[in-house]
Amino acid sequence: MKRILSKIYWLFNIIFLKKYEGYLDIETTHLEPEKGELTVIGFGLNKGKKLEFIQLVNNEITINKLIKIIKKIKILYTYNGTEFDLKFIKKKLNIDITEYCIHKDLMKECHQRNLYGGLKQVEKKLGIERKLKGLNGLNAIKLWKDYKNFGDKKALATLLEYNREDIFNLKILKEKLKI
Numbered sequence: 241m242k243r244i245l246s247k248i249y250w251l252f253n254i255i256f257l258k259k260y261e262g263y264l265d266i267e268t269t270h271l272e273p274e275k276g277e278l279t280v281i282g283f284g285l286n287k288g289k290k291l292e293f294i295q296l297v298n299n300e301i302t303i304n305k306l307i308k309i310i311k312k313i314k315i316l317y318t319y320n321g322t323e324f325d326l327k328f329i330k331k332k333l334n335i336d337i338t339e340y341c342i343h344k345d346l347m348k349e350c351h352q353r354n355l356y357g358g359l360k361q362v363e364k365k366l367g368i369e370r371k372l373k374g375l376n377g378l379n380a381i382k383l384w385k386d387y388k389n390f391g392d393k394k395a396l397a398t399l400l401e402y403n404r405e406d407i408f409n410l411k412i413l414k415e416k417l418k419i
Contacts, residue, residue: 261286262313262341263414265406266325267380267399273331279384280399281329283309284407291411293404297396303333310340317410319359320347346410349417359406359413366416368409375402 263284270276281301285292296305306329310316316337318325322345326337337343347359355362360376362368380402386395 260312260314262310262316263291263407263410264316264318264321264325264337265403265410266328267384267403268328269381269384271324271377273328278328278332280403281306282400282403282407283313284404284411285309285312286411291408293407295400295403297400301333303335306333306335306337307340310337313341315342315344317344317346317414319345319362319406319410319413321345322348344419346413346417346419349419350413353417359409362413363409366413368412368416370405370409372398372402372405 263286265282266278267280267282268276268278278301279298281296283294285294294309296302296309321343326343330336350356350362355365357365360370363370375398380399383395383399383402386392387399
């Protein structure tokens with residue numbers, strides 16, 4: 241009975257108290273949480289016609305800050321978030337984001353429509369443009385290392401713009417998929 245009431249309370253919060261549709265993308269130094277670090281957690285909160293970006297970088301990444309953001313989100317969209325972003329966050333911060341909001345992985349939605357590949361490949365297939373052409377996860381790791389090791393602020397700015405573009409394109413992808 242307690243479990244049922246807990247689930248009802250969770251649904252009530254999601255349906256009536258949360259405000260925003262959200263988008264999440266992370267940047268890391270490795271694909272495996274055991275071998276790498278979480279460098280950027282980026283969110284886009286859909287506020288009607290405007291997407292508000294929030295990026296937590298390095299030491300700004302804390303459970304409290306993450307929960308404060310997640311509590312505003314009704315439904316959270318990712319690309320391969322089930323297998324990567326959410327697992328990485330859970331392993332590094334010991335928090336299951338799906339306990340705070342509904343999660344929808346756009347990669348699964350793409351697969352249902354016979355669209356396969358990483359986010360950038362799917363974007364190309366659907367005609368979604370990128371300003372930062374040619375950047376990928378390996379470049380993101382190098383940008384982070386250049387910032388950390390040499391204090392290269394331009395590298396950090398490029399990394400954050402890359403993260404923002406991924407988030408913004410998640411919104412466009414969702415719209416193209418008519419979700």
